[in-house]
Amino acid sequence: MSLQTTSSQTIGPYLHIGLTWLVTDNLAAPGVSGEKVAIEGRIVDGDGNAVNDAVVEIWQANAQGRYAHPEDTQDKPLESAFKGFGRVMTDNDGVFRITTIKPGRVPAPGSGLQAPHLNVTIFTRGLLKHLITRMYFSNEPANDEDPVLQRVPAERRQTLIATPSGGRPGAFKWNVILRGERETVFFDY
Amino acid sequence: MTSRPQNLQKNLRTEALAGYRKPDRDTQPDYYYPPYASTVKRSPSQPLVILPTTLSEVTGPLFGYDVIKANDSDLTKQGNGDPIGERIVVSGRVLDGNARPVANTLIEVWQANSAGRYPHRRDNHNAPVDPNFPGCGRTLTDTQGHYRFVTIRPGEYPWRNHYNAWRPAHIHFSLFGAAFATRLVTQMYFPGDPLLEYDPMYTSIPNERARQRLVSTFDWETTIPEQALGYKFDIVLRGRDETPFENDMKLPG
Numbered sequence: 320m321s322l323q324t325t326s327s328q329t330i331g332p333y334l335h336i337g338l339t340w341l342v343t344d345n346l347a348a349p350g351v352s353g354e355k356v357a358i359e360g361r362i363v364d365g366d367g368n369a370v371n372d373a374v375v376e377i378w379q380a381n382a383q384g385r386y387a388h389p390e391d392t393q394d395k396p397l398e399s400a401f402k403g404f405g406r407v408m409t410d411n412d413g414v415f416r417i418t419t420i421k422p423g424r425v426p427a428p429g430s431g432l433q434a435p436h437l438n439v440t441i442f443t444r445g446l447l448k449h450l451i452t453r454m455y456f457s458n459e460p461a462n463d464e465d466p467v468l469q470r471v472p473a474e475r476r477q478t479l480i481a482t483p484s485g486g487r488p489g490a491f492k493w494n495v496i497l498r499g500e501r502e503t504v505f506f507d508y
Numbered sequence: 509m510t511s512r513p514q515n516l517q518k519n520l521r522t523e524a525l526a527g528y529r530k531p532d533r534d535t536q537p538d539y540y541y542p543p544y545a546s547t548v549k550r551s552p553s554q555p556l557v558i559l560p561t562t563l564s565e566v567t568g569p570l571f572g573y574d575v576i577k578a579n580d581s582d583l584t585k586q587g588n589g590d591p592i593g594e595r596i597v598v599s600g601r602v603l604d605g606n607a608r609p610v611a612n613t614l615i616e617v618w619q620a621n622s623a624g625r626y627p628h629r630r631d632n633h634n635a636p637v638d639p640n641f642p643g644c645g646r647t648l649t650d651t652q653g654h655y656r657f658v659t660i661r662p663g664e665y666p667w668r669n670h671y672n673a674w675r676p677a678h679i680h681f682s683l684f685g686a687a688f689a690t691r692l693v694t695q696m697y698f699p700g701d702p703l704l705e706y707d708p709m710y711t712s713i714p715n716e717r718a719r720q721r722l723v724s725t726f727d728w729e730t731t732i733p734e735q736a737l738g739y740k741f742d743i744v745l746r747g748r749d750e751t752p753f754e755n756d757m758k759l760p761g
Contacts, residue, residue, distance in 0.1 A: 320606065320607040321605060321606065321607070321747065322603060322604075322605050322606075322607050322744045322747070323531065323532060323535050323605070323717075323718060323721070323744060324531035324532075324535060324536070324605055324692075324744050324745065324746050324747070325692060325694055325721060325722070325743045325744045325745070326535055326536055326537065326694060326713045326715075326718045326719065326721065326722055327536055327537065327692060327693060327694055328537075328680075328693065328694045328695040328709055328722070329544075329546075329693075329695075329709060330680070330682075330693050331680060331695075332628075332630055332631075333618065333620075333626045333628045333630070333631060333680075334618075334680075335628065336618040336626060336627065336628055336642070336643055336644045337616050337617060337618025337644045337646075337680055337682060338616060338618075338682065340644070340646070341575070341616070364549040364550050365548075365549040365550070365553075366549055368549070370550065372630070376691075378564070378567070378568055378569055378688045380564075386563065386564075386567040387570075388567035388568060388570060388687075390563070390566050390567050390687070391563055391567050402569065403569065404569035425562070425563050425564060426562070426563055427562060428524075428525065428560050428561065428562055433562060433564070436564070438564050438565070438688050440688075440691055442693055443550060444546050444550075445544070445546030445547050445549070445550030445551070446539065446547070446550055446551065447537035447538070447539060447541060447544065447547060447551075447709070447712050448536060448537060448539060449691065449693060450552065451559075466560060466562075467559060467560065467562070470557055470558070470559075470560070471557055475554075497549075497550050497551070497552060498549060498550065498551060498552055498553050499553065502552060502553060502554050503552075504554070504557055505552050505554075505556050505557070506556055506557050506558070506559045507530070507556035507557070507558055507559065508527065508528070508530075508558060508559035508560075508561065508565055508689060
């Protein structure tokens with residue numbers, strides 16, 4: 320028996336009421352292994368204006384490249400202090416900040432490994448369905464062989480790659496442009 | 509089905525991940541829908557890039573009962589007194605596209621109070637805030653996918669999308685399901701609401717039957733005598749293709 324998926328509707332402007340309780344802006348709890356990274360980004364609309372009412376969620380593997388989920392049966396260690404889920408809201412300037420650890424590489428379809436990445440969803444007023452994207456890390460040789468980045472037109476790949484920020488170790492900048500010139504790549508599947 | 513060469517079957521068993529099916533296109537809104545004015549500047553203009561199914565999409569965050577507190581699913585019990593308005597029970601099932609229950613999955617809800625006002629600094633509607641109604645709740649589905657909230661019926665409210673625009677009464681729902689690929693945020697509406705046909709969020713869904721599935725139904729069985737009317741709202745998350753392994757198992761002989 321098959322059922323049709325329920326239709327998506329916008330999260331609206333008052334999302335904070337329902338979603339703030341689960342804000343998780345630091346996944347790098349004490350004792351979690353891996354390279355700590357502090358990501359800051361700004362979400363802007365097609366006019367370059369700040370999107371000040373968005374929620375950004377991330378899902379990622381731990382530093383060893385394993386997801387805390389029963390479907391991931393790799394023989395790699397799980398860490399009880401690392402769940403892999405983050406949720407942050409944009410502020411009045413459209414800025415979000417999240418601290419986590421750089422994920423390890425997870426298997427690619429078929430064979431090989433994907434480059435380290437965060438799986439990202441963006442919800443905001445004006446989006447009737449959420450947006451799905453990924454954040455990769457610059458200066459990461461594995462990016463060249465990542466099967467998802469390979470599917471993205473070369474001239475748009477940079478929109479998915481966070482860059483070192485301000486010379487501080489572990490600080491990355493990753494802006495999201497919802498529409499227009501240098502629009503971020505969004506995915507469907 | 510024809511049988512596959514033995515070595516190919518083996519490869520599929522070790523390599524293929526069953527993906528989550530795309531919803532029928534007309535059951536979901538497009539990003540760009542000018543009648544809902546905010547989509548014009550916030551929707552992507554470039555075509556989406558189709559992702560392969562990888563471990564990243566078939567896994568996803570899971571939450572347990574440790575995140576749920578007493579009264580999280582009863583929105584009438586979160587203040588110092590009773591909120592103003594008509595008490596209702598909203599319940600239903602969360603299923604996947606293969607009609608299987610989605611067990612132990614987190615549901616988050618939020619809504620306006622009975623006067624159509626949110627307790628939010630950006631809500632300037634000239635209607636009273638109810639100090640006894642924070643307007644949000646959460647619960648986990650049980651092993652059969654059932655969930656239940658007690659709340660008050662939300663009021664309609666004006667918005668500035670177009671002249672004399674009013675949102676139909678609605679409750680926001682946020683669900684995770686079993687994987688990153690099953691995330692869903694939607695809104696539940698009420699039967700017989702005359703505002704639905706004027707609402708560009710509702711009409712953004714091309715398929716009429718899909719729209720109607722967002723409208724809850726009055727439910728006598730979950731109505732509590734002398735207490736609260738019951739409304740039923742079932743939710744379907746994306747269904748998964750069967751794995752090659754499962755197909756192999758079903759081959760006759």
